[in-house]
Amino acid sequence: MTVQARDTRAVAAAEPILTLHQVQKRFLVRKRGIRVETVAADQVSFTVRRGEVFGLVGESGSGKTTLANLVMGLEAPDGGEISFCGRVIASPGRRPPFPYGDIQMVFQDPRSSLNPRMRVHQILTEPLRAVSPERRAQFGSEAALVELLGQVGLRPESLHRFPHEFSGGQRQRIAIARALVTRPKLVLLDEPTSALDVSVQAQVIQLLQSLQAEFGLTYVFISHNMGVVRYFCDRVGVLYRGRLVEVADTDTLFSAPSHEYTRRLLDAVPTWSHAGAERLVEEAPNGGV
Amino acid sequence: MLVFVLFGVTLCTFFMSHVIPGDPAQMMAGPHASADTIRSIRRQLGLDRPLWVQYGTYLWGLLHGDLGVSIRTQQPVIHDLAAFFPATLELVLYAFLLAIVTGIPLGVLAAVKRNTVWDYAARVVSLGGVSVPVFWSGLVLILLFYARLGWLPASGRLDPSLPPPPTITGLYTVDSALTGYWADFFNSLWHLVLPAVTLSYVQLSIIVRQVRSSMLEVLGKEFILTGRANGLGRGFLIVRYALRNALVPTITVIGLSIGSLLGGAVVTETVFDWPGMGNYVVQSIASLDFPAIMGFTVVIGAAYVLINLVVDLLHYALDPQIRR
Amino acid sequence: MTESVLQVEELTLSFRTAAGLIRVLRGVSFDIRAGELVGLVGESGSGKSVTAQAVARLLPEETTVVESGRILFAGRDVCTMTEAEMREIRGRRIGYVFQEPMTALNPAMTVGDQLMHVIRHHHGCSRREARQRVQRALEEVLIHQPDLVARQYPFELSGGMRQRIVIALAMSANPALLIADEPTTALDVTVQAEILKLILRLARQHGTAVLFITHDLGVVSQICERMVVLYAGEVVERGPVREILRHPNHPYTRALLRAVPDVARRGEPLQAIPGELPDLRHLPPGCVFAPRCVHRMERCDTRPPLRGSGDTAVACWWSGQEVPNR
């Protein structure tokens, strides 16, 4: 299989920030008492360039979560290596030092990703415990935290509240602020809007866009929502059963998908604007309204 | 599992009784015994040998069905327990059946008629059962049905005037029915009423609470709603859908609650002067007869493990997720 | 014009909670004609699932209060029927498909047995005949090895397969109305497309009307003919899907269409709807969408009625007037 990066945009010239090289990860799963090996990441290679939004799409079981865990250093790969800003951060066997604070993650469900027993202040300062004292002092002061809260659209008094006092959208803002408190270079967004209502979803996407410019961030955006991916990402990688079957810049992927699975995936997505609308109705045997 | 557990518990009790309180020989001999008496007891119990040798000897005996010799009766503990076992089995069996037969329907009723008089009644009854000391409920029953009303006997398995039936199983009700000793049959049933009711009340309450709560949980599940949406009848849904699923957790709890049944038997037998293992162990406790206490503990532990093995088998039968 | 299978008229419904009555539906009205597919669209708290369950009267009786309005199914009010009458209708005349195929099936019974019970209940037929019907029902939902699947337990099947079984159960009595309550939300996109096609095909074949509950505008556009947009327990707009998607009349519908990125569209800027979803306990006195509405005016502090002609209706004071384009 040839995986081609057909990128024509400005970021093409930018330096790579995250590189996965033939990353391999297997799991042993018990199925009816028999041990079965599943390959969650099979020779996955791609490069994320500084300043871009790189989308990773795939359905359940495609290995999205495993890739996120590997990049975040929560699991070690069985093969290949992952490098960040030119340094290897994950390889099989020995564990290289991980650049805590430089890579952060925003999770899918803010109801679950914020500890209900902690106040926002504690939640925000937690990531700073693993970074250098200078950085901690610089970004951990009350004034810095209040400023950060303002940047994600929350009021200063939020600092002393508990997560359950906020709505779903506001909680995701807290989670985003927490990811930014160490001023990371790369942020992994794991379906950050899928647990939110559609009318709130757009607020969060716009916020992420403005923060990207403000903080000079690079995003890896994991999603199954093709509409959001098309809107938000510069380049997209398609995962299918642990393999990266296609990488292309967004417009190319959506207008001329090269892999068969990508085509199937795009066909399945319901769309309502112009061309796609009412396709199923017209396909129906007795047709017509 | 059984071997593992027995090994573990003998280890626990053995070392506790030998290490922590000091000298068991001193305790057995009493505070005023002479040094000579204590020394002879030590030798008799093998206490002068190293601890691990003592434990090895005990385990070796256990493997051969030897639980040591009772200090009080001077008989092998295994013989004593074997003699008292049928009486305990009979009592526990009747109490168990009574608890199952009344507990499950009552629990279902309480769940189905939630927040009605039925539910409140079932909850009050079961709250009483988990709160009442067995020795006290037995006492109140004796006071009422024996002392005041004179309806029921309060002690023993049989009137002293009646000859016991020939031993086949050791259960008087079964043996007498098999051999046609009908006077014995009715008399022994008569004697069983108070102790069995006393003992079963506790387990009945546990079963009612469990059945009620797991029925409520299952009745709130979506597949019950699917059944309703598909027009299935209420009775069918309660029995075939809800109860069937509620039984899975219930059986676990019933298995565990047999523990309280076995424990309750100790107290019940004391209160009703029932000649079973519990009565035996309480008397052994009074005279600090360690081999007897440990023997009893080991036997009950083994029985409990076996019962829970049966529970696992029932689970296997009831829960397709385990079966496949 | 065909006759209505279902008419919901001015339905106002509350839940009894520890914190008092919470009104979850306020004057909801719409209808479904025989064989028609109608989408009920809304976000969380909009009351779309409550409406669906109220129609089949599956809401817990103790905590549900129907304050006013009627739900007419085949001309009879569901709210006043006895439970016995209701049982005749559920399953037989109204089929129901739930969101979570994981929990919608009895975990301790094989799929075949569950279908068998329901089929025998509906048709009162012999075991042998029922077995054949089970086979046919499974084939109808495009299960290729009906014998094998019938002997399996729900946990042994994939989400898509389970949802097919739930659909087979719901369609087993050939109902006049199928209520599908977010049937594809828990599924992957490729599986979702298959299930949607299946529902559509079955509805066409049997002339079954479908009430399709979803939060996904794309799904509605693909299989429904008309749609009802709910917001905070009120119908804000209803009409033919094609018209609403092309010319949404209510500011909420319009904002929603601009706030959701669609695969077929790129370049148009997203416009987020400001604010949060309303708290049902503290609704504004007037239009429920007013606090988030960019076209808000003084009049919006009183509640706008649902007005319109024919199939189309909008609950907005601006309707019929030229809305300032923003």
Place this chain on the structure above:
Amino acid sequence: MSTPIVARSARYGGGRMLWKQLTANRFTALAVACVVAIVLLALLAPWLAPDSPTSVHLSQRLSPPSARHWFGTDEVGRDLFSRILYGARISVGVGLGSVLLAALAGTLLGAFSGYWGRWADQGIMRLMDILLSFPSIVLAMALAAALGPNLLNAALAIAIVKLPVYVRLARAEALSISRQLFVKAARTFGLGSGWIVTRHIIPNLLPPIVVQITLDLGDTILLIATLGFLGLGAQPPTPEWGAMISVGWKYLLDQWWYPTLTGAAIFITVMSFNLLGDGVRDLLDPRRHEEGGRTS
């Protein structure tokens, strides 16, 4: 295990709210009133009791209830009402003590066991399996007999018997909390397991532990009384309820009030605590329903 515990624990905030909700249910309100009354009676026993619980008046032995001796007297003429009041101190105090001991040790063991996993988990859980494979009253009897029959050892034995309940509960909760995203998030920050267990796991598993403590209090009081009755707990002349009944038992037919009133004290106390436990459970942990119930 559907609803994550953390979502549930957001249901309440602050002691006053808790109090209000507890007293909203009539049954629970009754239980709260009873428990408060019992605790007050126990605390104020030295001031409320008409007589010392151990002063002997042989001339008035086994007298029936009267204005002077509300509950009558025992076989050596001690005032039964005073003894029952003092008995409440022992039952409630020792009961609370052994449950708290079991809960403290069990929570720590279970939380680390659940989060850490591996061999420590295996070892701890096998040990708990052993403890659980005996009917608890039988195990308590064996342990109390082995340790030597007195009140302190009985309390210790009960704590050991109750330990596996807390270890298992804490471990199960720790496992489900570990699957929550905030724990994963903390790991991505590079924080160690000590921090995660103490800051994330333990604070979130406290509600079910508190529920379990209130559910266990009644049962523990019952266990103490049972051990006392069997001669394995407090020894006479300590005014412990179980021990009092084991002596008063002999007088059932002629001086029925002696064992009956003492037993009624146990019954009412245990029932109040059980009712309170049910109420607290329904409030804090609606998912968990009655489990087990009692052990003796």
